[in-house]
Amino acid sequence: MSPLKELPTRPDPARRSKLNRRQALGLLASGMASSLAACSKPDEQILPYVRMPERIVPGEPLKFATTLGLAGIGRGVIVTSIDGRPIKVEGNPRHPGSLGATDVFAEAAVLSLYDPDRSRTILHNGAIASREALLGTLTTELSEARGNQGNGLRLLTSRTTSPTLLRQIDMLLQSFPAASWHAYDPTDDENARQGAQLAYGQPLCSVPDFARARVIVTLDADPLGHGPDQMRIGRGFAQRRSDAGAFSRLYCLESTLTLTGAKADERLALRPEAIERLAASLARELGAATGVIELPERERLLLRKISTDLNASKGEALVLAGPLMSKEVHGLVHWINAQLNAPVRLINQIDRTPSGRQAGTLDQLAGDLEAGGVRQLFIVGANPLYDAPADLQFEAKAQKAPFRLHMGEYVDETAVNANWHVPQSHQLETWSDLRASDGTASLVQPLIKPLYGSFGAHELLAWITGKHDAKPYELVRQTWRSEAHGDFEAWWQRALHDGIIAGTGSEAVEAAAMLPPSIAAEAEDKREDDLSLVLRPDPCVWDGSFANSAWLQECPKPLSKQVWGNALALHPDDASHLGLKPGDVVKISAHDRSIEVPVLLEPGSAVGICALNLGGGRQNAGAIGSGIGANAYILRIYDKPWRLVQVSIRRTGREEPILTTQNIVRTPEDVRELHPSYQLGHALPSIAPSDPPSLMPGKPKSGDGHAWAMVIDTSACIGCNACVVSCQAENNVPVVGPEQVAMGRDMHWMRVDVYDHGSANGPQLGFQPVPCMQCEHAPCEPVCPVAASVHDSEGLNAQVYNRCIGTRFCEANCPYKVRRFNFFGYANGEEYGNLGAESYRGQKNPEVTVRARGVMEKCTYCVQRISGARRAAERESRALAPDEVRTACQNACPTRAISFGDLNQPDAEINRRKTDPRHYTLLGHLGTRPRTTYLADVRNPAQSDAEERT
Structure with missing residues (x-):
C-alpha cells in the first residue's frame, strides 16, 4: 500500500492541466502496482506454520510463526496473513514464553505495523536524506574512531536478548576496543540483579514455576501483572488452581493494588518499609540469624500463617520480591527460596554477548557525556530523552556528543534531538531472533515487506562495522549455522515452522545461597502525613512505547477502568485528608520537579502511598499518543526509580474528568x-x-x-x-x-x-x-421492528447489519448491556484521529463486515x-x-x-x-x-x- 500523503506538494496553478484518459489509466495502474508491491511478502523464504495447498488461493489465510518482543524478551506468536497483509496475532503453543496465548501488547502489534505516524525516511537535522549520504557520513566518522580505537564511540540500545544483535555488538567492540555498549530499559529491575549478586556472588536470573508452587508469597511483586512473563506465569498459576486437591494459596503483601493482589487469597496493604520488615521477620522464622523485629498485631498474625504454610510445603513454596524492594530484600528472598527448595530455576543472564560482555548502565553513559568523552553516540531502539530519569539530565548531556544517530520506529523525543535519524523496521517487517525468559531462542521472520523506507537494527550494526551490503536474513542465518547438525536448510525450515529453536533453553545453574544479607529496618513507619509516590508500568501503554496505539489507549486499565490517560491513585483517607475528590487536578512535586495530574481514588493502596503509571505525557508519540496523560519520568530518579519519598501534593483548582468505561461493582x-x-x-x-x-x-x-x-x-x-x-x-x-x-x-x-x-x-x-x-430467549429479538436481531439454526443470536435501522430498542432491552451502537461512521469517514488513514485498512479482517453508522453490533x-x-x-x-x-x-x-x-x-x-x-x-x-x-x-x-x- 502506498504511504499516505508522503511528501505532499502544493501544485502550481500556472502549470495545472487536465489529464487525458490514457494518462489517467496509466497513473491508476502504477498506483495499483505500488500498493501491491508494498503489501507483498518479503523476498526471502518464509515458511507457513501449517501445510497449505501448492497454489495460494486469494483471500485464504496463511499462518506464520514469529516472535514479538517486550522489554527485550521474546514471546512466540502465530500471525495470520491474508493476501500479504498481517491482520491477527495469536500465541504459539510451542513457545515457552506464550504457550499459545497473547497479551494486549502482542495483539496490538498488527495495528502499530500500519501506523501512518511511523518514521518513513532517513533524516539529517530534520531534513530528508539518502542512505548514501548517511553511509558517507558514517565512513568519515568511523574512520576517525578507528584511529583512536573507538575511544569516543558509545552504543546505547534498549534491553535485548537477540543472539544475532549481541553477536554483532561483540564484533563492534572487537573492531573498536575502546568503545563501550550501554543498555537501558525503563522497566528493568536493577535491585533484582544486585540482589542475586548478594545472594550468589553472580547476577543470576530466577525463573519461577507457578505450576509447581502450592504456596506463593509476593513481596510488592506483581507476577500476574502485565510484563514479558505474564502469559507463562498466568498459565502456571491457573493450572495449579484447576485441581481442588492441589489448589495453591497466594499471599500478597503490597503497597498498591495489583492484578496479583486482586487474585490473592490473603492480601495486606503495607508501606514498602513495613514489607521489608516483614520479609526480615519471615527469614528469621525460617532460621536466619536476624534480629527480632516488633510487628503490629495484624502483620504478626499474617506472618504466622505464612511461615506455617511455607514450612509445610517445602519443595512447593515460593517467595518473590518486586522492584520496590531493596537489593537486600531480593538477596534475602533468594536465601529463603533456597531453604524452601522452591520451584525456581537459576540461569545465567540472557542479555550478555557471546563473549560474556555485560552492557554498561545509562548512568555511566551520562557520566561519559558530561565529561565530554563521547564523540559518536548511536542510540538504537531506545528513547532516553523521554524515559530517562530526570535527575540524569540526559537531554542536556547528550547534546555534548557532536555526532548523534538515533534509530527508532518513530521520530520520537530522542529522534528530534539527534543529528541523524534512521527509521527502524517493525517487528513484523524484519528478520531477527530473540530469547524467552528461560533462554529459549526463536526466530523473528517478516510477514510483509517494509511499508516505508526503514531498516533493521542488524543492518545499522553492520554499517557501523563497515559492512554496508549486509542483509538481516543472512546475518541471522550466520548466527545459527553452527547449531544445525547436518542439513542446515532443513534445520532452518524446521525452526521457522515451529517458531522455536529446540534445545536452546538456558541450563540451570547450581549455586548455593550465601548467608542472608542483613536489613536495616526502620524503627517505625513514616509519619501519617508523609506521602510516598510509587511508579509502575502502565498496563496498556507499558513504558510509553505503545502510546500511539489507539487500541491500547482505549483499552480499560484492569483495576481502574481508566482510558486515554493516567491519574494519581490515592487512598480515600489520604484524599480526604488533603481535601481532594476524583478528578481534581493536583501538582505533585519531588526533588524540585513537579507535574500536574488528576486524582483517582484507589482503596487498595496503603495509607500514605500514592501511585502513578509511567508512559504518559508523550510529546512526539504521534497523532494518537501525543499529549495524553502526565509524564511521570519527570519525577523519577535513577537510584530509586520506583519510589519517591516525601512528595508534596497541592491542589491547582482545576478539574479534569477521569475517563472510565465502567465502575467497579461494590454493592x-x-x-x-x-x-x-x-x-x-x-x-x-x-x-x-x-x-x-x-x-x-x-x-x-x-x-x-x-x-x-x-x-x-x-x-x-x-x-x-x-x-x-x-x-x-x-x-x-x-x-x-x-x-x-x-x-x-x-x-x-x-x-x-x-x-x-x-x-x-x-x-x-x-x-x-x-x-x-447469546440468549436462547433473547430479550433483544422480539423488540426489533425489522428482525435485525434473530436466532440462527445453531442457537446464535445473530445481528443482520443491513436490516438494522438504529432504533436501539434491542440495546435498551438487553439486561447484560453488551450491544454497541455506531453513533458515527467510525470505519467510514468519521474515524477518530488518523485512524481513517489508508494504511490502517490493511489490518482489517476481510472475513468480518465493517459496520456502518447507525447500526447495532x-x-x-x-x-x-x-x-x-x-x-x-x-x-x-x-x-x-x-x-x-x-x-x-x-x-x-x-x-x-x-x-x-x-x-x-x-x-x-x-x-x-x-x-x-x-x-x-x-x-x-x-x-x-x-x-x-x-x-x-x-x-x-x-x-x-x-x-x-x-
Missing part, C-alpha cells in the same frame, strides 16, 4: 448475585436457577447438529484484557476516542467486569469477562471462525472435531479461562465445564437462557488458629 447484594465467590472447602453459594419457568418456547432445535456455547471460569481470569484487544483485532471493532468515551459510547464487544468482595479498605476483586450472552462468537472451520471440514469430508473451533478471546486468554464448543459433542471441553458444581448463569433468574455461562470464583485463604481448633 454487596449486587456482588453476591452477579459474581458468586466462595472459599475452598466451604459450601457453594446459593445460585439462582438458570432455567426458571417461562411462557417462552422451549430451547431451539439445532438445525445442523451444532449448539455453540461458552463457559468462562472467573476463578482463572486475571483481568489482563487480552481477550478485549483480541476481539477488537479479530472483529474490526472501532476506536471511538476520548470524547465519545466520555459520553459512554465505547464500542468493545467484550468487557471485563470487576466485583469487590472485600471491605472498604481491603478490596478483594474478582474479574468477569462479559461478551454477548455485538459479539458473534466469532461466527466467521465457525464458518471457516465448517468449510474446511466439508472440503475434507469429515465432521467438525471437538474443540476444533476456537474464538479469538479464547485463544488469547493466558489462563485458559474461556472455553467454547458444541454442546452436542459429548467430548467437548465445554460439556465438562457445564457439569462443574461451580457452574452458574449470569442473571439466570430472568429466564433468558444464555449460552454464555460461568464458573464461580474460588479463593483459598488460610485458616486462623481459632478456626482450625473449631
Whole structure:
C-alpha cells in the first residue's frame, strides 16, 4: 500500500492541466502496482506454520510463526496473513514464553505495523536524506574512531536478548576496543540483579514455576501483572488452581493494588518499609540469624500463617520480591527460596554477548557525556530523552556528543534531538531472533515487506562495522549455522515452522545461597502525613512505547477502568485528608520537579502511598499518543526509580474528568448475585436457577447438529484484557476516542467486569469477562421492528447489519448491556484521529463486515471462525472435531479461562465445564437462557488458629 500523503506538494496553478484518459489509466495502474508491491511478502523464504495447498488461493489465510518482543524478551506468536497483509496475532503453543496465548501488547502489534505516524525516511537535522549520504557520513566518522580505537564511540540500545544483535555488538567492540555498549530499559529491575549478586556472588536470573508452587508469597511483586512473563506465569498459576486437591494459596503483601493482589487469597496493604520488615521477620522464622523485629498485631498474625504454610510445603513454596524492594530484600528472598527448595530455576543472564560482555548502565553513559568523552553516540531502539530519569539530565548531556544517530520506529523525543535519524523496521517487517525468559531462542521472520523506507537494527550494526551490503536474513542465518547438525536448510525450515529453536533453553545453574544479607529496618513507619509516590508500568501503554496505539489507549486499565490517560491513585483517607475528590487536578512535586495530574481514588493502596503509571505525557508519540496523560519520568530518579519519598501534593483548582468505561461493582447484594465467590472447602453459594419457568418456547432445535456455547471460569481470569484487544483485532471493532468515551459510547464487544468482595479498605476483586450472552430467549429479538436481531439454526443470536435501522430498542432491552451502537461512521469517514488513514485498512479482517453508522453490533462468537472451520471440514469430508473451533478471546486468554464448543459433542471441553458444581448463569433468574455461562470464583485463604481448633 502506498504511504499516505508522503511528501505532499502544493501544485502550481500556472502549470495545472487536465489529464487525458490514457494518462489517467496509466497513473491508476502504477498506483495499483505500488500498493501491491508494498503489501507483498518479503523476498526471502518464509515458511507457513501449517501445510497449505501448492497454489495460494486469494483471500485464504496463511499462518506464520514469529516472535514479538517486550522489554527485550521474546514471546512466540502465530500471525495470520491474508493476501500479504498481517491482520491477527495469536500465541504459539510451542513457545515457552506464550504457550499459545497473547497479551494486549502482542495483539496490538498488527495495528502499530500500519501506523501512518511511523518514521518513513532517513533524516539529517530534520531534513530528508539518502542512505548514501548517511553511509558517507558514517565512513568519515568511523574512520576517525578507528584511529583512536573507538575511544569516543558509545552504543546505547534498549534491553535485548537477540543472539544475532549481541553477536554483532561483540564484533563492534572487537573492531573498536575502546568503545563501550550501554543498555537501558525503563522497566528493568536493577535491585533484582544486585540482589542475586548478594545472594550468589553472580547476577543470576530466577525463573519461577507457578505450576509447581502450592504456596506463593509476593513481596510488592506483581507476577500476574502485565510484563514479558505474564502469559507463562498466568498459565502456571491457573493450572495449579484447576485441581481442588492441589489448589495453591497466594499471599500478597503490597503497597498498591495489583492484578496479583486482586487474585490473592490473603492480601495486606503495607508501606514498602513495613514489607521489608516483614520479609526480615519471615527469614528469621525460617532460621536466619536476624534480629527480632516488633510487628503490629495484624502483620504478626499474617506472618504466622505464612511461615506455617511455607514450612509445610517445602519443595512447593515460593517467595518473590518486586522492584520496590531493596537489593537486600531480593538477596534475602533468594536465601529463603533456597531453604524452601522452591520451584525456581537459576540461569545465567540472557542479555550478555557471546563473549560474556555485560552492557554498561545509562548512568555511566551520562557520566561519559558530561565529561565530554563521547564523540559518536548511536542510540538504537531506545528513547532516553523521554524515559530517562530526570535527575540524569540526559537531554542536556547528550547534546555534548557532536555526532548523534538515533534509530527508532518513530521520530520520537530522542529522534528530534539527534543529528541523524534512521527509521527502524517493525517487528513484523524484519528478520531477527530473540530469547524467552528461560533462554529459549526463536526466530523473528517478516510477514510483509517494509511499508516505508526503514531498516533493521542488524543492518545499522553492520554499517557501523563497515559492512554496508549486509542483509538481516543472512546475518541471522550466520548466527545459527553452527547449531544445525547436518542439513542446515532443513534445520532452518524446521525452526521457522515451529517458531522455536529446540534445545536452546538456558541450563540451570547450581549455586548455593550465601548467608542472608542483613536489613536495616526502620524503627517505625513514616509519619501519617508523609506521602510516598510509587511508579509502575502502565498496563496498556507499558513504558510509553505503545502510546500511539489507539487500541491500547482505549483499552480499560484492569483495576481502574481508566482510558486515554493516567491519574494519581490515592487512598480515600489520604484524599480526604488533603481535601481532594476524583478528578481534581493536583501538582505533585519531588526533588524540585513537579507535574500536574488528576486524582483517582484507589482503596487498595496503603495509607500514605500514592501511585502513578509511567508512559504518559508523550510529546512526539504521534497523532494518537501525543499529549495524553502526565509524564511521570519527570519525577523519577535513577537510584530509586520506583519510589519517591516525601512528595508534596497541592491542589491547582482545576478539574479534569477521569475517563472510565465502567465502575467497579461494590454493592454487596449486587456482588453476591452477579459474581458468586466462595472459599475452598466451604459450601457453594446459593445460585439462582438458570432455567426458571417461562411462557417462552422451549430451547431451539439445532438445525445442523451444532449448539455453540461458552463457559468462562472467573476463578482463572486475571483481568489482563487480552481477550478485549483480541476481539477488537479479530472483529474490526472501532476506536471511538476520548470524547465519545466520555459520553459512554465505547464500542468493545467484550468487557471485563470487576466485583469487590472485600471491605472498604481491603478490596478483594474478582474479574468477569462479559461478551454477548447469546440468549436462547433473547430479550433483544422480539423488540426489533425489522428482525435485525434473530436466532440462527445453531442457537446464535445473530445481528443482520443491513436490516438494522438504529432504533436501539434491542440495546435498551438487553439486561447484560453488551450491544454497541455506531453513533458515527467510525470505519467510514468519521474515524477518530488518523485512524481513517489508508494504511490502517490493511489490518482489517476481510472475513468480518465493517459496520456502518447507525447500526447495532455485538459479539458473534466469532461466527466467521465457525464458518471457516465448517468449510474446511466439508472440503475434507469429515465432521467438525471437538474443540476444533476456537474464538479469538479464547485463544488469547493466558489462563485458559474461556472455553467454547458444541454442546452436542459429548467430548467437548465445554460439556465438562457445564457439569462443574461451580457452574452458574449470569442473571439466570430472568429466564433468558444464555449460552454464555460461568464458573464461580474460588479463593483459598488460610485458616486462623481459632478456626482450625473449631
